[in-house]
Amino acid sequence: MTRQNQERPRNHLDLLQSPIHRIHHRLSAFMTLSPIERRRRWTRALARIQTPLALLLWLGGIAWLVALPFLHVPRTYMSESALAVDHPKMSFGNALERDMEALDEKLLNAAATGGKDLVRQIIADHLIDKTGAETFMQPFQNGTNVVAITRVPRSDGKEAMGLSVRLDIGVKGWQYSVSLALVLHQLISQQHYLSKDVVFLAADNGLSGALAFVEEYHSHLVPLHDFPRAGILHVMLNVECNQARFSSLEVQIEGANGLLPNLDLVNVLIRYGELQNVPVRLPRSQVRVPSTFSSDSRLNWLTQMLGMMARQATGQPTNLHGAFLEYRIEAATLSCRGSSTGANSRVIAGRLLEGTFKAISFIHERFHQSFFFYLLAHEHGYISIAMYLPPLGLMVAGAVVGAISLWLSSTHVEHAASEASGSSSSGARLVAFDSSLRGCGRAVAVLVVALLSSVLILLIPSSLVVGAIEAAAPFLSSWSYLVSFATFCTASGRALVPRKSTLSHGCTESSSGAQRDSAATDCQVLHAHCFERSTCRGGMSQLFFSLAMVLAIPIFLLAALAHTPGTSPKLIYRIGRLLRRVVDITAVVLTSPVALLLVVGLTACLHKQPTIFHANVATNEGELRRQSLPAPLATVFAYGWSVATSPDLHVQVLDASNVILHSAIDDWQARGLAWTWPIVCLVYVPLHATLSAIALA
């Protein structure tokens, strides 16, 4: 094209007709218009293209998301070098296979003769005999766990790591898992290099057993007598190997609410699998790619990624490890897969896990490097939050464009009207730019897009969404929709989490006698915990989010006022001017270098990784939890309230916005109404749309 242009003789006429010139011509014509007219025109143009644009953005976001695996997928890497993987020497020898087989038989016999109780007894005896562990039978509502802690010689009892296994004698091959876990625990406990105590958990009744354990470990008002504890629990690995031989291993990572363990932990498992020459895979996606594609094809990566998103979207933990993730214990499940005559025996799995525990024992600090938010396209390739957030932001952007357009058009001055009325300066009026019917239609369109987006977002795990909103927040100025989205999405995400039964269990059990009151608060604290890590990743976006909301809500209130029939235009004008001044001052303050430094400093302090937004909940929670204000309003209220009442501003800002945003949800969940959230979400948005339409009309 350019070459053709060069070849052709270039004369004045040609230049005039060139597209660039035409654009330039139009632009200059546009610029000669009065500012008001210019604004009117582009507002109109925006209004015209708003619906298709929103749709386009929405589709573009989806397309981008789907395209991610076809773009650059970085290879995973060990971020925490102290893990010192690639340590090849393992002491899990082949001789231990005989031990495991003997145990298999013993456990099976016990299950046949004495049922679960005898099995538990055998497990406990084995633990005490072989490792000298502190063993404890932990009764809970629907079962009894076997909990043991081996105090390893060199540790100081401040940190621990652990191993869990499902105690479910109804499942075929259960004994293989249990004996592997027992022998593994015995072997690890004997290693002299360990710096962390070793926890063993045989979780009765699957997930509820694991939850009962982890809740007892962390928060019970009246501690169970002699329940063993060993400080901070760093890692729990769940072993599920219900067959004596297998062909490959599968690592499951998704926890409740889409929580994920640190990527480093997953990497360690996969890396040690390579060292042991056993394939460690991610769970197979439901959607199968035709076998003509190689397993390395991008199409496979796409299904893998979508599969992971789908698993997260269910909100259900994929295995026992989900219980631990909620308490900021990095956890994953390693399962044996493939034919039961496969090439690998359990010794291989044992070695792999031994290596992993060795690595975990080496680390000095908590897992804090690497990623907590990621999607895995394949075992060695990840899509980080930085890559999947822009598509999500794009999907939401449609609603924002709509909101901006609506805002602009509804507050525009129609000169013709003022001219027609014949009044001069005093007679100026504030009139909606569009006729009311058109405004109504636009509002509906905007809200339909919003609804579509919110429904879509509902399907995405809430941890992703919260991250997305947090990251998107600073870039957007139309907050009211976003706040509703955030609330609804997190609410519905949480509603899907199967925690109700165990929570109520915790409450009833401890609420005996005089402890009832304190037990009730205890339960509330419990509720608060489940959000710990999924939210509040970025202190800075939090700050902006809160700030922008404070600025935006009055603007929207004003817009609503402008639409109310009978309001004096002068009043609106005055309020608008006042508001404008406030906003101007804020903007000046915000953009000043001092403020920049302040923001940088504050956010550096505020950015608490992975969060402790409950730092001051003790003082706020009790009162604010009972507020039944709608969450966004409550957030604004609490923001101001906490700033006003506490000198410790920077902590309060974080706490209040988090706590209050979720307090209403907690409240509902505590009352057993969690299931209503999706319904509320689906009902509220159309209702809102209708109401807005009526208001506009």
Next chain:
Amino acid sequence: MRLTEQRTFAGWPRLTIAGFALASMLLVLLSLSIAVARAAPRGGRLAADTFDEELVLHDLTAQESSGQRAVAAKFHFTLTHNHFANEDDDASQAGAKLNQMRYESDTATSTSTQRSSQGEAASSDALLPSRSSDSEAESAELVDDYSAFPRVVGQIAHTLGVQSLRLGFTQGRWQFDNWGLEANHSPLFAPSAELQASFYVSANLSTPQQDSIVNQRWAYLRNALAGLLCASLNSIDESITHTPAVLSHASTKFGQDIRTLRGVLSHETVCTENLTPWRKLLPCRSQASLASLISGIPVVDTLYTSISVELSTACLNTACTQRRLTLEQTLLAVIDPSRSKLFALSNASNIRACPAARSSIVSSTFNVSGASFLAKAFQERIVVNANAWVSLPVPIRTQRFLRGSVNSPGHLVTQLSNLDSAPLSVLYQDVVPWFLPLYSYGLEVTTYSVNGMANLTALVQKSIRPSKLRGRPTVIELSLVLPANSTTIISVPCDRAFLHFTEYPADASRGFDIGPATIFFRAASSSAPIRQMHTNALLVSLPIPDFSMPYNVVCMTSTVIALAFSSIFNATTRQMGLKSPKVKKGAAATPSLGKAAPEPPEASQTG
């Protein structure tokens, strides 16, 4: 000289070993002590001090199956010297003395120590305990008197008026449940590093004056010891120092008050760099004597290691002008003989006696034949003495933990179970750093009997000294009577402080160490000696900033403000327009963002 040496080690060949069948956990108590009687002839001239050393081997575990032994080595020094109690002496002498002390110990002293010493030397001279005017001659004699007793320690004690001193470095945890407590040995130290010192201060001074003197001396002391033993004791500042109410003898002796301070460094790694200077305090260092058996690396490769220095003074006359200084250096180690070798085996066969030692005893509470970890030559020197280590069971089981999830405020809970069938009288002492603020109003002490849940009362008296942010720790002291077969739960609500970013250590994600609570106990209805134990220590996660975040924040904030904020801000908050029709006719009255609205007169002007 030769004669002394022969006499000192006459016992060695007699030390024989009998059978040693047990194969597990071993306690080594290596205790060297120098005690020198003033008149003891040594090498033809007056010797000022004595030195005794003792090595105790003990099997900690009653059951043969589990595998640990304890070895204790004790080195015991005693020094008698004249104390110069006279108040009115010239300050320059004391200053000179101090400088001398600093000079002598500065090879191992950190620069910070020196700086602080120099900075304060001038002003503090008067605060230091002074010497009498006739001290010159005696001082010379005194210096000569240090033959076995480490001069550095003596001078520190003398210059700072130390009445007693306990310093211990501990690695690992003592399993009170399994290992019990030794009846005669001094109490175990808290994990990591613990320093406790009592000072003589003139009773004539007012309390604030005493405070400032004591604090200054405390600063000197910890700096000096930090340099001496190559540990970060200098970081035991006011924010973690406290006065243990139970231990501070508010007694006045010879016109001198005794003031006690204590500090625990809960994350001090004990390693060979502490062991080496500790050995250098011994008269023969590690060239001879029992200490030569101990080589550095095996000592830190044990289940439990405690290296300690304990100093005490005793008055020899009524005016207390002559005092006896006793220094006890102890190494207590629990080893797993199946794995670790505490002793440098190559040395054991040709061990040489330390000429300075008055006695060197190796005793064992069990028959040690076949103990593979001891070289043959060494085994022959062991005396079997069942009373060398008397292990008493501990009737209390403790558990200490933070209730509540990792990231939320919670409760600091300590659980004390009395396993005995008689009530126990207990003093519970808990020192919690300021970064874990405790809400003391929420302190709850509840007691349950083991069989039922009947509520009992255990609390007799409580004293709580709240913390100050960055100032001082919370000190909780509870006097309890634990009923027989009961469990007492002490629970205090706590918060997690948000630190200044400079206050975070390099390994902030690891967490912050909270030292153990100390428990003094004895049977309620007896006058048995009070025994002492610790709970486990804790690690607490505090809120931490993402230290890599500032960079991201700078980038992102700039981008946001530059691109998104202003444009969207402009679009949404733009003047919503009160406009006179004249403007339309006018040329180009661009309403600026800064102005709220074009004023009507202005509009008419443009028109």
